[in-house]
Amino acid sequence: MSAKALDHKGRWRNKTVAFRVSREEAAQLNILSGLSGLTKQDYLICRVLDKEVTINANPRVFKALRNQLSSVLGELQRLDVTSPDNDELLDIIQYIAEILDGLKQEQS
16 A cells, blocks of 8 residues: 655645646646646645745756756747747746746845
8 A cells, every 4th residue: 555645734635636638738737847846746736726836946847947948949949930829838938937037036
């Protein structure tokens, strides 16, 4: 049997919440949670409960940022013109910019 999942306040997480998403939504969720440095579960809980997602800079976050920026650069080079089909890409670019801005302010 697996270990009990406790939240950061020591409460037992014994309720399951599930919902369906499209393949594109799932990919975007994976990217956003990866860039935050949080588990997907913790990221979703923060977002659903309208809590601020705090990014803790660590090597995993920097690697995710580097990989995602590389992917975004490749996609931007491929595109001639942005269109409504690229909303997910633009959302990810905005999220990366906010993270980098926050990291810059922490270093100052």
